[in-house]
Every structure is written in structure tokens, then in C-alpha cells.
Amino acid sequence: MESRIQKQARPDSMLLNMGPSHPAMHGTFRIMLELDGERIVNAECEIGYLHRGFEKTCENKTYFNLLPYTDRLNYVSPQINNLGYCMTMEKMLGVGVPERAQLIRVLMGELSRVSDHLTCIAAMAMENGAFTVFLYMMKAREFLWDVIEFTTGSRMTTSYIRIGGVRADLAAGWRETVAKGVLETRRVLKDVHGLLDGNQIFLNRTRGLAAISKEDALSYGWTGPCLRSTGVLYDVRKAHPYLLYDRLQFDVPLGEYGDNFDRYMVRMKEMEQSLRLIEQVAALIPDAAPRVQAEGLEPAEAIRRGRLENPRRPVRLSPNLEGSEKDVYPQILTADAPVAVPAKEDTYTTMEGLISHFLFFMKGHGIRPPRGDVYFSVEGGNGELGYYVVSDGTDRPYRLHLRAPCFHLVSALEGLIKGRFVADVIPTFGSMNMIGGELDR
């Protein structure tokens, strides 16, 4: 089957295929170029190589089960994806979230945003030849991911933010880890500003290239840093404040020309604001009450002992994840019964706890929002990340649709690279931050 560009191409022009497997295509993404010499006459983007049927799968999973799928939409900032989904469901269920959990959510969300921007700029700079920037930024990202890893147990697909709160309290010693991460990231940002801002090679490949006007950016449905690089002030955190963003101080950096350099600069400045937010939030999170360091038993060990010893003797279980003990539950998860997973201590030691655990996970029970439809969006790394959920009153979403910010960004790519050189595709595509997971769903 011939593609559109093959049919329309002039007989004397050359067709070049970039992708789907190409080092600069950040995943699997195909651009077909019609070339006149090295100038791009026409371009066609083909997406869908990473299509996993996310929306169809979600229709067949319970509201609780589908959370890990949202991680995989944007594997660099999974927490913001979790957050968007959980807050959509909280809006539908009318659930309040404890303040400590909200603060932790802001902290994790901003850490994810910084790591998202770091990854984007690192890849973009590397493709333009600045490999040092890539290594520096990956280093900073690891320091930030330490916070995430110590608390959630994993680096990328965390499933940490849950409907009604978060999975666990912050890990012991998180203040030092956060301070270290912020310090190292600030250093790297300063270095990268020095390496790139006045770098003629970088400037030649970014400044004035692939500029988009405000009108076009709006018409293409751009949001996030890419829209702000054209000078339009729209940030979901300011326009529709969620969590505690209306209580926190941060600026929304704007660009002017909407070219590759502005997109780079807006992301760099946004990281500084996010670091500011992280520091503010870290100061607001109170120290947790010192936990009683009792020797906890693994559930299997507790069951074995229960057979040998008096089964009515209370045991202290160690939950699977440190920080989600029963006594910290009220601070990090809502108390509304059918929304949050029951505490593991209850599940393993009392009959009622076991029943409520089964009821939560059994088919047809669990989280069942009322009939209706809801849209909610958060500010993701790339822009407005929205979920549209239709509920028919059962324990599975009737329809779940993701408004993926980079779907709209990438739809403008064809127009942006037309008339440019082949080499300009790479910084343009890099500055957009295409994420295959959420683009193809």
C-alpha cells in the first residue's frame, strides 16, 4: 500500500524514511520525507508503532487494577500520570485526600516534572552533539530518582499515587535525599546553561528554527512548555489549581518566539521553578511521628507461627512496603472505606479485615463510582494531561480516554519541518519531547 507522500511525491524528488527505529526517534516513530537535495519538500508522520490498546485494556480492568497501566504512558514521569488518573477518580467519587498525602503528591509530581524535562533536554542536546549535557543531566536525574526509589521501591513505574492518597509515607531520611537532589540538579542546570546558552553550534540548530506562532500553537491544541514557549500563559496548575498549588509560590516562565531554543529555555526555567516548589513543599511536610521500631514479621512467618502458637496473640506484621503501616494510614490515605486498600495488618490478623480486603478486590465490588462522566486534567511534563472517564456504575470504567499532550504536539511536526533541512528534524523533534507511551497509547 502506498502512503500519501508516495502518491503525491514529484518524480524527481527523493524519498527518505526516518524511523520507526532510528536513534533520534525516541522510541518508535516514523517520518517519511520527500527531499529536494537536503531540503524537505513534504513530510508525513506515522504513529501507532507503540499502540498497546491502553484504553481498551482499561475498559476491562477494575478502577484499582488499571493504575499500573497509567505508569507506562510516560515512563519518565509516571507519578504525574498516576496523579491525573487518581484525581479524576477522586473528583468522581468525591473523596478528600489528607493534607500530608497532598504535599507528598506535589513533591513527587514536581520531582517527576524535573526528571521529565531533564530527560527531554538531555536527549535533545545529545542529538545535537552535546554529549556532556546528556551525562550531566542523567546524573542529576539519578539523584532525584533516589528520593522516588527510597520511598516507592522502584525508579520508573512506581504506581505510587493511589486513589485517595499515596501508597506509603516518605522513606526515612527523605529530607537529606531531597536536599541533595535539589542541590545537584541546580549545579547541573547552571553547568548546562553555561554549556548550551551561548554555544554557537547549539544556537545555530535551535534559534529561529521551527518557530510556531501563537495562533498555530493554539490551533494545534498545544499545551505545556511548548505552548508557553510561544508566549501564551496557560498552565493548569495556575488556571485550575489542584492539590495545594494555589498556596505555593512559583512563576510560569514564558518564551517569545516559539522556536526550538525557546522550548529548551522554557523547560530549563521551569525546572528551576519546580525545584523552588520542591523546597517549599519539603518545608511544609511535617516530620512524621517517630515510629515504634517493633520487630515486624513477614506475613508467611506470622501464619506459620500462628499455627504453632496461640493464634489470638496479637502479632505485628511488617507490611510489604515500609511506610504503609496501619498507624500512618490516616495521614496518607483517605478513610473512605471502598476507595483505599485496607491495611495489611488487618487483612492478615482479623476476620473483618480479611473480608474487607476480599470485598475490595473481588469482581463486582471494590471502587464503584456513580454513573456519569468526568474530565480532569493536571499539568504533565508535556502539557495538559487529561482523563475522560465514563462510568456505568460498575467496578470497571465504561470508557477511559486519555488526552495525551504530545499527541497534539506531534501533530504539528509535519508543518514545522517543511521547508527545512533534514538535520533540523532532529532538534525540532527533540524539543517537542515525544513520548511514545502516551502518543500511541
Next chain:
Amino acid sequence: MEKEDLIEALRARFPAEVEAYAESYGDQTLVVRREALRPLMTALKAAPFDYALLLDATCVDFLASESRLEMVYHLYSLSRNRRLRIKASLPGDNPVVDSLVGLWKNADWLEREVFDMFGVAFMGHPDLRRILMYEGFEGHPLRKSYPWRKEQPRIPLKD
């Protein structure tokens, strides 16, 4: 402009076309007739409504006999900081609705996705073909009648 003004202004201009107004969890929702979709959207994009951004367009399959599919659009007005949801029902067999490509450029890919996933045809779309699934894929996977685990034969390699 508050919601009452919005509704009144819209009702005055499109008396028969706006079928219902509802609020679902605080989201403003307008149900319109599908014939009126394009003129209504044109009016909504212009002043005084000024919904400059087409946030999203998708579809829901309700499996009902009469109006099986429902197009769902989300608009956003930067100047008034408001979101609006527009719904329009379509029949299950031969669903056709006007394309919005002339109004918003991202409608191109959004409508291709809805066509791919639900089989809705968009009148006036310049290049309506599959976007996420491949050419040669049969059926529309997000319709409720499409089985979740259905497998399709491999397609031959392209040259």
C-alpha cells in the same frame, strides 16, 4: 461570562440545535444535534465565547440501538478560563459527522483516531485514514462489539 449567560446566548442563536445542558461533577456539558455541530463550534470559537483550544475529541460507544455512538469534544477558553464539553449522538450504522479540521488543526489527527477506533466518518476531512492501527486492520477496536482479546492475522511485510 457565567454559565447562564452562555446557555442563554447559545439558545438564542441555536434554539433547536442545543438539546440539553447538564453539569456532571462540575463540568459544563452541552448536548447538541449532530447536524448543528459545525456551525455551533464555529460560533463557540469566535467571540464572545472564545473557546480557542480544542482540548480533546473522542467517542463513546453506548451500544444502544438508536444513538449508539456519542462524540465528545472538550473545549477550553483561555480568556475566560473555562472548559466546555460538547456531546453529539450518532447512529451506530453509518455514523457521519462534520469535520472540524477547518476550525482547529489538531482536529485532523483527533478525528483520524476516532475514525480508526470507532469507525466514525468525518465529512470534509482531508485525509481520513487509520492512525494508530495499521492499514489492513479489520474492525474498529474501541467499539464495544469488538472483543477485547481478538487476534488478527499478521500482515505481509512492506517493501
